[in-house]
Amino acid sequence: MTPGGTVVRRAPGKLFVAGEYAVVDPGNPAILVAVDRYVTVTVTGLPGTGIEFTSDLGPRAVRLRWHGARLGTHDGPGAPAGLAHVVSATETVARLLTERGLPVPGFGLRVESGLHDNGTKYGLGSSGAVTVAAVAAVAAFCGLQLPPEDRFRLALLATAEIDPRASGGDLAASTWGGWIAYQAPDRAAVRDLARRHGVQEALRAPWPHFAARRLPAPAGLSLQVGWTGTPASTAALVSDLDRRTWRGSASHRTFVETTTDCVHACAAALEQGDRRSLLEQIRRARRELARLDDEVGLGIFTPPLTALCDAAEAAGGAAKPSGAGGGDCGIALLDAEAPRDIDQVRERWATAGVLPLPVRPAAEGNEE
Ligand SMILES: Nc1ncnc2c1ncn2[C@@H]1O[C@H](COP(=O)(O)OP(=O)(O)O)[C@@H](O)[C@H]1O
Ligand SMILES: C[C@@](O)(CCOP(=O)(O)OP(=O)(O)O)CC(=O)O
Known part of the structure; x- marks a missing residue:
């Protein structure tokens, strides 16, 4: 912490490489990569016990006060629109402080996102990055020294209070950085564990099915990212899928089996440099x-995402939507030694309305 009592923490955004949708079920693997665009959270001491939130996406600072373990306005607990993730991250760290008998000081928390273009998200995992960065900044400001897995677990508990369907793969990439193999725990179960036995206990207990490990970066391949310019709602797509009869069907089983096999083969290929x-x-x-x-008929593939994939495959590469699809970004892996092919793919993307984003894999995640 600087002498002025200000803490700054940042967390990178992410892309799904493989395993999206299957990964929402505990234990099914996915591969993600962190990218060098960041959400930055700054925490500064303020007199009093309230917490003041400022986001570059919102018009003004919002001052909230404690209602027991929850933050809210004078009317009662509850996060104002657009602040759900930073409020939940703050509440989760505050519960840990309280369980450890430590005070929760008053502070201001400010968010700056490099994962938006004039307020429109790129689909690079801003909700995950802001949660990881807020957990780290609030914990450090309050004097907690936490290893990466504790910060990941706190971020997952904070996310599970908002949407237990979210896999947390974005949180793993934002926490550890680089190329990551991830398997989700049962989010409702770990959320309930924290509610019943406390956050401290949820940090200590085993989390069945959860796993996260670093993978080597692919040698000789360049990761190219294309933005469709259309923001997609991941939560809406995932709950749309849940409402259909697909879950539990033979088609679902085949999808999970094939995707799991594909993710394992991707991880092996990365490990063997194949x-x-x-x-x-x-x-x-x-x-x-x-x-x-x-x-x-979920609408994962939009015409720009299909064009993005076709252009990369025509150049001998491989490509797919990243994450839920329906907009946001797609990724391509192209021969790093063939810059002219890469230029050609990027030109074809531009013609199809896909903006090549100048992002690269980020080796580092979020720091304590
Ligand atoms: N700059 C920010 N300031 C505050 N909260 C943010 C910011 N960026 C993202 N969030 C949180 O993340 C949510 C958006 O999540 P989502 O639509 O899933 O975007 P993404 O696909 O980038 O993760 C917002 O409603 C808010 O809770
Ligand atoms: C469908 C998913 O497996 C992947 C969604 O990936 P996105 O990259 O679309 O997610 P956001 O960062 O929230 O935009 C759902 C999940 O893993 O939670």
């Missing part, structure tokens, strides 16, 4: 998502 196999598996992941989309 470029050709990695490209084959990314193309397979695209096909499996397309099959899901054809069967349930």
